[in-house]
Each structure stands twice: as structure tokens, then as C-alpha cells.
Amino acid sequence: MLPVPSWLSFGKIRAAWAQVGSDTDPYMLNLTYVLDNTSHLGQPLGYIGQNSVPLFNLKPTTTTETELGVNLEFLNNRLGLDLTWYRRETTDQILSTSISEASGFGARVINAGALRNQGVELLLRGTPLQTSQMFWNLSVNFAKNISKVLALAGDQTVLVLDQSRRQTAWITAEVGKPYGTIWGYRYLRDDQGRIVHDDSGLPMRDPERVVLGRGTPDWTAGFLSELGYRNLNVSLLIDVKWGGQLFSATNAYAYSVGLHKNTLKGRAECDAVADPINGYPSTGCMVGEGVNQQGQPNTVKVLPQAYYGRIASQIAEEFVYDANFIKLRELRIGYRIPDRWLMRTPLRSLTVALVGRNLAYLYNTVPNVDPESSYNNGNAQGLKLAGVPQTRSLGLSINARF
Amino acid sequence: MYRNKAMNRTRLLRWPESLLVLLIAVLLASCDALSDFGDMNVDPTQASTIDPGMQFSTVQLATAGSRYETWRVNLIYGEAIVQHLAHTWWAGDKYTFNEDWATSLWRTAYSGAGVSWRAAVKNIEDLKARLEEAKANGESVDNLLAAVRIWRVLIYHRITDTYGDTPYSEAGKGYLEGIFAPRYDPQQEIYMDMLKELEEAVAQFDPSQPTFGNADLVYGGDITKWKKFGNALMLRLAMRLVKVDPATAQQWAVRAINGGVMESNDDIVYMRHQTGPSTGPAGINTNANSEVFAVDVPRLSQTFVNWLKAHNDPRLPVLGAVIKDGQVITDPTEQKGMPNGYDANTIQNHPSWTGSLDDYSRVNPLLTGLDDPFFFVTYAQTALLRAEAAVRGWTSEDPATLYAEGVRAAMKQLSLYDASGAADIDDAAIDAYLAANPLSSDPDEALRQINEQYWAATFLDGIEAWANWRRSGYPVLEPAPVDDPNPYPGNVTNGQIPRRLTYPPSEGVLNAENYQEALSRQGLRGDPSDMAVPVWWDRQ
Numbered sequence: 058m059l060p061v062p063s064w065l066s067f068g069k070i071r072a073a074w075a076q077v078g079s080d081t082d083p084y085m086l087n088l089t090y091v092l093d094n095t096s097h098l099g100q101p102l103g104y105i106g107q108n109s110v111p112l113f114n115l116k117p118t119t120t121t122e123t124e125l126g127v128n129l130e131f132l133n134n135r136l137g138l139d140l141t142w143y144r145r146e147t148t149d150q151i152l153s154t155s156i157s158e159a160s161g162f163g164a165r166v167i168n169a170g171a172l173r174n175q176g177v178e179l180l181l182r183g184t185p186l187q188t189s190q191m192f193w194n195l196s197v198n199f200a201k202n203i204s205k206v207l208a209l210a211g212d213q214t215v216l217v218l219d220q221s222r223r224q225t226a227w228i229t230a231e232v233g234k235p236y237g238t239i240w241g242y243r244y245l246r247d248d249q250g251r252i253v254h255d256d257s258g259l260p261m262r263d264p265e266r267v268v269l270g271r272g273t274p275d276w277t278a279g280f281l282s283e284l285g286y287r288n289l290n291v292s293l294l295i296d297v298k299w300g301g302q303l304f305s306a307t308n309a310y311a312y313s314v315g316l317h318k319n320t321l322k323g324r325a326e327c328d329a330v331a332d333p334i335n336g337y338p339s340t341g342c343m344v345g346e347g348v349n350q351q352g353q354p355n356t357v358k359v360l361p362q363a364y365y366g367r368i369a370s371q372i373a374e375e376f377v378y379d380a381n382f383i384k385l386r387e388l389r390i391g392y393r394i395p396d397r398w399l400m401r402t403p404l405r406s407l408t409v410a411l412v413g414r415n416l417a418y419l420y421n422t423v424p425n426v427d428p429e430s431s432y433n434n435g436n437a438q439g440l441k442l443a444g445v446p447q448t449r450s451l452g453l454s455i456n457a458r459f
Numbered sequence: 460m461y462r463n464k465a466m467n468r469t470r471l472l473r474w475p476e477s478l479l480v481l482l483i484a485v486l487l488a489s490c491d492a493l494s495d496f497g498d499m500n501v502d503p504t505q506a507s508t509i510d511p512g513m514q515f516s517t518v519q520l521a522t523a524g525s526r527y528e529t530w531r532v533n534l535i536y537g538e539a540i541v542q543h544l545a546h547t548w549w550a551g552d553k554y555t556f557n558e559d560w561a562t563s564l565w566r567t568a569y570s571g572a573g574v575s576w577r578a579a580v581k582n583i584e585d586l587k588a589r590l591e592e593a594k595a596n597g598e599s600v601d602n603l604l605a606a607v608r609i610w611r612v613l614i615y616h617r618i619t620d621t622y623g624d625t626p627y628s629e630a631g632k633g634y635l636e637g638i639f640a641p642r643y644d645p646q647q648e649i650y651m652d653m654l655k656e657l658e659e660a661v662a663q664f665d666p667s668q669p670t671f672g673n674a675d676l677v678y679g680g681d682i683t684k685w686k687k688f689g690n691a692l693m694l695r696l697a698m699r700l701v702k703v704d705p706a707t708a709q710q711w712a713v714r715a716i717n718g719g720v721m722e723s724n725d726d727i728v729y730m731r732h733q734t735g736p737s738t739g740p741a742g743i744n745t746n747a748n749s750e751v752f753a754v755d756v757p758r759l760s761q762t763f764v765n766w767l768k769a770h771n772d773p774r775l776p777v778l779g780a781v782i783k784d785g786q787v788i789t790d791p792t793e794q795k796g797m798p799n800g801y802d803a804n805t806i807q808n809h810p811s812w813t814g815s816l817d818d819y820s821r822v823n824p825l826l827t828g829l830d831d832p833f834f835f836v837t838y839a840q841t842a843l844l845r846a847e848a849a850v851r852g853w854t855s856e857d858p859a860t861l862y863a864e865g866v867r868a869a870m871k872q873l874s875l876y877d878a879s880g881a882a883d884i885d886d887a888a889i890d891a892y893l894a895a896n897p898l899s900s901d902p903d904e905a906l907r908q909i910n911e912q913y914w915a916a917t918f919l920d921g922i923e924a925w926a927n928w929r930r931s932g933y934p935v936l937e938p939a940p941v942d943d944p945n946p947y948p949g950n951v952t953n954g955q956i957p958r959r960l961t962y963p964p965s966e967g968v969l970n971a972e973n974y975q976e977a978l979s980r981q982g983l984r985g986d987p988s989d990m991a992v993p994v995w996w997d998r999q
């Protein structure tokens with residue numbers, strides 16, 4: 058028996074190794090034809106209906122994971138620590154990658170290279186207060202995942218996972234970088250960082266696409282506080298997500314139609330010369346801040362809709378935001394009906410609670426949109442467009458035991 | 460209770476170990492049978508192969524188009540650029556750029572984006588490959604293959620005329636050959652190959668072999684008509700080259716005419732449509748232009764209406780109509796065209812404005828039925844091109860006769876729009892028109908007249924009208940906004956009439972090497988201003 062200090066009430070060390078294969082949707086191996094329901098002039102119609110090139114010798118995805126962890130409890134289980142380190146390697150992922158439409162198809166199914174995810178997960182629990190009438194539990198969980206694309210299929214270095222509808226930003230997997238980087242266009246700037254405008258007075262973009270951010274967060278955390286006094290129980294849950302970025306096409310569309318706050322810049326000059334019937338003069342009224350292609354300050358007058366429309370349709374950099382948030386996820390106030398009131402009833406216990414979920418963002422770096430709304434449900438995180446925000450719900454819950 | 464369980468447990472362990480090992484070995488061995496999946500990977504709800512006729516019918520319909528790409532490229536850009544139609548919000552007569560609209564034909568034709576993945580290129584390449592394989596196996600598919608090769612040229616020439624250098628030899632082969640990033644063939648190579656394909660295909664037809672029959676929605680499998688179609692298309696492609704390579708143009712034009720081109724309106728290549736059941740933006744049964752007119756009301760262009768009026772053209776009452784207060788007015792004196800290049804605000808400053816957009820003529824309801832035909836290559840176009848070849852001295856035919864034939868055919872073909880005869884133009888009217896507008900003996904004037912008639916004969920085929928305008932220079936169009944020296948704000952061509960549409964920018968990501976090569980080869984920048992850069996055959 059190992060000698061342990063008295064304040065260590067429980068300790069466990071664990072280690073695991075696992076390897077699994079995973080599959081995908083059926084019928085992805087062969088080319089098939091659609092027999093159309095409609096005919097034309099009495100003739101039946103049929104055609105290739107797939108948009109994804111099937112792969113005849115598709116292999117299953119193999120995931121190998123090593124995990125080490127330790128569970129510790131201190132001070133008679135008043136304080137607990139759960140720490141896990143994991144390292145997961147996935148090879149032969151079954152991915153759909155976009156290909157040139159001129160091939161006849163928009164995508165193809167492939168087994169792609171290798172991806173490594175490693176990280177830590179930490180759970181810290183404590184009960185700072187515990188008496189016969191009151192208790193207070195606190196727990197904090199923290200997770201940090203570092204992903205790295207080790208290899209892609211063949212000698213490919215970039216795999217496009219998804220594309221924004223604005224066709225200015227893409228989510229990619231690039232060898233040597235974390236999975237799911239946001240890649241897109243930025244402004245064309247001169248040596249001094251000023252935006253270059255073309256002869257029509259509209260901002261230009263740098264033809265070279267660059268990494269603008271990462272779709273997946275650096276770390277996530279949660280905080281749970283539960284306070285109980287006799288039959289009353291109040292619990293609070295806060296979620297934190299930190300360190301990723303996202304590209305918001307919603308904000309881009311808001312620029313195109315002039316609904317975004319940033320599009321007010323320059324409109325004062327235009328409003329001053331607006332005609333009540335014809336609106337802004339068609340020859341332009343605002344001047345974009347920056348230089349022209351010769352390096353001189355830009356003086357060409359343009360219409361705000363043309364200026365902001367150009368930014369919205371050409372520049373991704375403007376719409377990439379840090380996606381950090383702290384959210385009040387749940388607040389629950391519960392009351393357990395005293396047992397003596399239930400003695401004449403068949404109920405063993407009855408608890409009534411007010412529950413509110415998704416109550417508020419305590420801190421949010423993304424303007425105008427809900428950072429948790431989603432654009433797709435695939436592996437490519439980081440693009441947002443017209444997502445329905447999460448609903449805030451307030452409710453009453455009754456829990457009865459017989 | 461507990462004691463019995465313990466006894467059962469030990470009983471199992473009493474089995475001889477060798478028997479247990481044998482049991483496990485048998486189980487493991489049977490796992491091997493799992494490697495043969497039999498029919499498990501065959502999707503029972505889809506077909507693994509289809510009759511070539513079905514695929515050919517579908518490709519023909521896909522080429523006639525659906526509302527999605529037809530609205531954007533044929534109408535919003537094509538018809539507005541060439542000043543057949545005008546509309547307050549269309550980009551084509553303001554020379555502004557909309558990426559979704561400009562790239563729609565390219566994306567739809569190659570991969571079927573926007574039309575339920577029912578792509579013309581993907582399916583024609585698949586069909587051609589399967590027929591070539593069948594031929595190699597000794598099957599009698601020459602007529603099918605020849606028709607497919609001609610139709611393939613029809614599909615590709617519309618794409619390359621609109622976009623310039625484009626994937627051709629490696630296109631549509633994502634599944635067939637695993638080419639996921641095809642090369643952009645130079646337009647010159649594409650044209651030379653297309654002409655060669657047409658020549659070989661026309662020679663390939665064999666009356667003793669079976670044809671597509673009724674699966675061929677255009678000709679019902681008639682080989683004689685297919686040969687004439689192949690040569691007519693050859694003549695069209697040859698004439699495209701008059702600016703860039705007149706010698707080659709002459710060579711192929713003469714070859715086509717000698718091979719036998721269309722002889723009457725019975726030879727017109729057109730698609731008959733139905734009113735349904737597949738309708739809407741990806742609809743396949745309906746006339747794509749009409750699908751647009753059901754939801755959008757462009758007006759006839761002032762340029763076009765004034766030209767028709769100036770010559771007392773009997774087509775005006777059939778092509779256009781003013782619809783006001785529920786009344787359909789076709790009287791030419793009441794019709795008025797809308798000037799190109801104006802939006803809902805600026806049109807009110809134009810002298811022609813009389814208070815309402817409804818005062819301008821719109822497309823006559825006779826031409827907007829969902830079951831109205833769509834014309835690909837017509838006898839009128841062919842006769843007019845033959846007239847041009849004669850004017851240029853390439854043949855010894857009489858240009859005036861051919862010109863008259865072409866004009867008559869263009870007017871007569873309108874009767875195909877309405878079975879009851881409401882769209883007919885009677886012979887007396889045509890005779891009067893031809894008497895008043897004979898072909899000039901001056902060659903330049905004759906070319907102008909011929910190509911203005913070609914322009915009128917391609918009403919509602921914006922892609923072809925635009926291509927012929929670019930290669931011939933006629934009719935002479937004033938850049939929009941017409942009657943206004945100031946270009947439209949936000950235009951991307953420096954106020955000039957566009958000469959091409961642009962590639963989808965996704966190509967720069969997904970096909971980067973070939974895309975960049977195509978851009979630098981053609982002097983393009985990969986941005987909207989490329990719309991002003993002429994394609995290969997459009998340069999002197």
C-alpha cells in the first residue's frame with residue numbers, strides 16, 4: 058500500500074488506448090443515374106443526378122486514441138479534480154472535397170490524409186460550503202483542443218471544406234495548420250497599409266488569398282454554481298468559448314443593403330447633396346478613404362451602395378470577427394416541496410423549478426449575429442449566414458416521484 | 460438461488476478447452492465471408508445504367524435551358540446587351556457586374572448548378588464515352604454517336620462564345636477519367652476541334668443503322684436533317700472567324716455549304732416544350748424564356764422597335780405588344796420601345812417617358828407561352844449566312860435570293876409559336892417588305908443588312924444574337940444608356956458594350972493552375988473588368 062497524505066481521500070490513474078473504424082452514408086461507391094419522374098413529349102428522361110464523384114475503393118476512417126487521466130478527490134471529497142490528456146489521430150477520413158465544376162461535378166469523395174487532435178480536459182469540483190441546512194457546489198470545466206492537419210490526399214496541401222455564398226471566404230484544411238482555417242480575400246493595401254482604390258473609386262482586393270482566422274475555438278469552458286438552502290436550490294451555468302474566428306456573410310449582406318452601422322460612414326456627405334425625388338446623385342457623393350493606384354489620395358466620388366456593395370462582394374477580411382463569447386446558459390431556481398406536505402399523497406417527492414436557458418450573452422465579440430447559429434452541420438465551422446439565433450426559453454418544470 | 464448460478468458458471472468452464480478454441484476459430488473464419496458484399500453496395504433506388512435515348516433527350520432539354528441560367532445569361536445579359544430587350548434592373552444594358560448572374564451559364568452547363576445537377580456537359584460526355592465503348596464492342600451506334608457529337612458542339616460553342624477559353628477536351632470527365640481540374644483549352648483549339656467534329660460526324664451517319672428515333676426530341680432521328688444541321692452549325696462557326704482568320708472562315712464556310720445545309724423551315728432545329736409538369740427555376744419541360752416572362756416583364760428595346768418601325772416590319776405586331784389596362788395592343792403605331800441603360804429612376808428623365816413603364820412594348824403574349832418553342836439553329840440564320848458568304852465572293856450563289864429566302868424564313872418561322880395561326884405573317888406582307896427593302900449591291904451595305912436581319916431573326920436567343928453582333932459588327936449599337944453620353948454608374952466595362960462574361964471565382968481556388976494560365980493567356984485579370992475583353996474570334 059502506498060502511503061498517502063490524509064487530505065487525499067481518493068485517487069485514480071487511468072490510461073486507455075483504442076482504435077475504431079467509422080463509416081459513412083451508403084451507396085457512395087458507384088455512379089448512378091436518375092430516372093426522372095417527368096417525361097417530355099412522351100419520351101422518358103434520365104441523367105446523372107450525382108454532384109459528387111463516387112469513389113469505388115473508399116476505405117473506412119480509422120481513429121486511434123491514447124488517453125491518460127487522473128481522478129483525485131481531496132479533503133473528504135470536498136474538492137475534486139479530473140484531468141485528462143488525450144491524443145487522437147484520424148487517418149483516411151472520408152471527406153467531400155470541392156472540385157472544379159468544369160469536371161461535371163462539384164465535389165468528390167476521398168479518403169484524406171491524417172489529422173491529429175490532442176488536448177486536455179479538466180474538471181474541478183468543490184463544495185466550499187456544506188452544512189445541514191446549506192450547501193454550495195462549484196464546478197469548473199475546461200477543454201482545450203489543438204488540431205493539426207498532418208497530411209491530405211496525395212500531394213495536396215489545401216482541401217476546401219466549405220465555401221461562403223459570397224464566394225470570398227472558404228474553410229480549408231491546410232497541411233501543417235489547424236483544421237478548419239478561414240481563408241479569403243483581404244483589401245489591397247500599399248506599403249503604408251492604406252487601402253488602394255481603383256479608377257472608379259472603389260476599394261480593390263489583394264488577388265492573393267490568405268488565412269484570416271480559425272473556425273474552431275482555442276478553448277471552451279463552463280462554470281456551474283449550485284447553491285442550496287433547505288428546500289431551495291439555485292443553479293447557474295455559464296458557457297465560455299474563446300479564441301476562434303468566424304466569417305459572417307450576414308454582416309456582408311447588411312453592408313450590401315446599407316443596414317450595417319459601418320455603412321453610415323460617408324453617407325452624411327451624400328445625404329447633404331441628396332435630391333428628395335431622385336435620391337443620391339448618380340455621379341457619386343462619398344469618397345473612400347485611402348489611396349488610388351498611383352499612390353495619391355483617393356478623390357473619386359462614388360455612391361455608398363456601390364462602395365459598400367464592392368466591399369461586401371469582394372472582401373472577406375472586413376467580415377471576419379473574433380468569435381469569443383461568455384454566455385449565461387442556464388439559471389434554475391427550484392423548490393422541493395417539504396416531504397411532510399406530501400404525506401397524504403402517493404408522491405414520494407415533488408420539485409418545482411423555474412428554468413431559463415440561453416438567457417444572455419455576458420460578452421460577445423461578434424456584431425449583429427449569434428455566434429452559435431450555424432450555416433452548415435458538417436465539419437467546416439466558421440461560416441455564418443442568416444442563421445436563426447438560439448432561442449431563449451423560460452419555463453417551469455415539475456418533477457414528481459411516485 | 461445463488462448457489463445454482465455458481466454451479467452453472469463452473470459447468471461452462473468444464474468444457475474441454477479444445478472445444479472452446481474450435482468454436483472461436485469457426486467464428487473467426489466466418490468473418491472472412493464478410494469481405495464479399497455482393498449486391499450490398501448497389502443502390503436499389505437508382506439505375507446503374509440507362510438507355511442512351513433517355514439521356515440524349517434530357518441533354519437536349521438541358522441545352523434548351525431552364526429558367527435559372529436562361530434568365531441570367533440569355534436574358535439579363537444577352538438580350539439586354541444586344542438591345543433586343545430592356546429592363547430597369549437588368550445588368551446587361553447597364554454593363555454592371557453580378558457574379559451569380561454572369562457565371563450561371565458556365566456553372567449550369569458544366570455541373571448542373573441551379574438545375575438539380577442535370578448538367579448538359581456531364582451527361583453528353585458520359586453518353587459519348589458509353590457510345591464509343593459500345594462502338595468498340597461492335598454495336599451499331601454510328602447514328603447515335605454522330606448525333607451526340609453534333610449536339611456536343613452545339614453545347615460547347617455557346618459556352619466558349621460567352622466565356623472565351625474554357626474547359627473542352629478535359630471537361631465533364633470527373634468520373635470518367637478522374638479529371639477534377641480540367642485544362643482551359645484555347646478558343647482557337649476548341650473551334651478547330653469543333654469544326655473537325657462536325658465534319659466527321661456528318662460523314663459518320665449510316666442509313667442502315669438504327670437511330671435515336673423519338674428519343675431525339677428535335678428531329679425524331681431523321682438522318683438527312685441531322686446532316687443538314689451539322690453543316691449549318693459548321694457554317695455558323697465558320698462565319699464566327701471572319702475577323703480573326705478570314706481564310707479559315709472561308710474554307711470551312713464553303714465546305715459546309717457544299718456539304719448541304721438547311722433548305723427550308725422544315726429543317727429548323729428547335730425544341731418543342733410542354734406546359735409541365737416540371738416547371739419553375741429548374742423546370743425541364745417548359746420554355747425557359749417563358750418561365751422568366753411569367754415572373755419578370757422586360758420591355759422591348761427602343762433600338763429594336765425603332766428598327767422594326769423604320770422598315771415597316773410585319774413582325775412588330777407579332778413580337779411586341781403594349782399591355783395596358785388589360786388590353787393587348789399590337790398596332791405598330793402604338794408600340795414604343797424602352798431605351799437601354801435606364802433604371803426605374805433615370806428612365807423618368809428620358810424623353811420617351813410618358814408616365815408608366817406599361818407604355819412601353821413588352822414581349823407579345825404569343826411568344827411567352829410555357830409550351831412555346833425554343834430555336835437553336837434556324838433556316839433563316841443559315842440562309843442569311845450563305846448570303847454573306849456569297850457577298851464575300853466565297854461562293855457563286857446569288858446573295859439577293861438567299862437574303863430574301865432568309866428574311867422570308869425568319870418571318871414564317873414565327874408561326875411555330877402559335878398553332879392557331881395568330882403569329883402567322885402572310886406572304887403578301889413579306890413580299891411587300893422585301894420589295895421595299897432589297898439587298899444592296901454595295902458589299903458593306905449588304906453585310907450590314909444581312910446581319911441586321913440575323914439580329915432580328917435571333918430575337919430571344921440572346922447568346923447567339925450577341926455572338927453574331929460581336930463577330931460581324933452589325934447592327935451598329937450605341938453603348939447604353941442610349942441617348943446619353945454618360946456611362947451608367949457602377950459599370951465595369953468603361954461604358955463599352957461587354958464582349959464576354961467571366962469565370963466563377965471558385966475556379967481560382969479549385970482549379971488554380973489552369974485558371975491562372977487561362978487568365979494570363981487571354982490578358983484577363985480575374986475581375987469584373989474582364990467583361991470588356993474580347994474573345995479570340997472577336998479580335999481583328
